[in-house]
Amino acid sequence: MLDAGTTDADEVIEELGHxxxxxxxxxxxxxxxxxxxxxxxxxxxxxxxxxxxxxxRIRPASAR
Structure with missing residues (x-):
């Protein structure tokens, strides 16, 4: 799981308006x-x- 808002890239993302x-x-x-x-x-x-x-969630080949 990625805990958004705690990554090293957050400051740059926010500076770009996201x-x-x-x-x-x-x-x-x-x-x-x-x-x-x-x-x-x-x-x-x-x-x-x-x-x-x-x-x-990975779909098995049989479900594709």
Missing amino acids: EPNGYFWDSIAQLLVDAEAPYLAGRFRLRPGGRHVRRP
């Missing part, structure tokens, strides 16, 4: 999958909360 919460980090994870690992698209879904990003 709130470093779980929804922000969920978006970053999705951006990375789309740009760097498209083969992972649809295989997991992060569960963001206000302050946390919880472990992904």
Whole structure:
């Protein structure tokens, strides 16, 4: 679990006008999958909360 609001990058994120919460980090994870690992698209879904990003739910190959 990532405890949003406690990372070393928070100050920079806030300076850029964003709130470093779980929804922000969920978006970053999705951006990375789309740009760097498209083969992972649809295989997991992060569960963001206000302050946390919880472990992904991984879909087994048989459910895809």
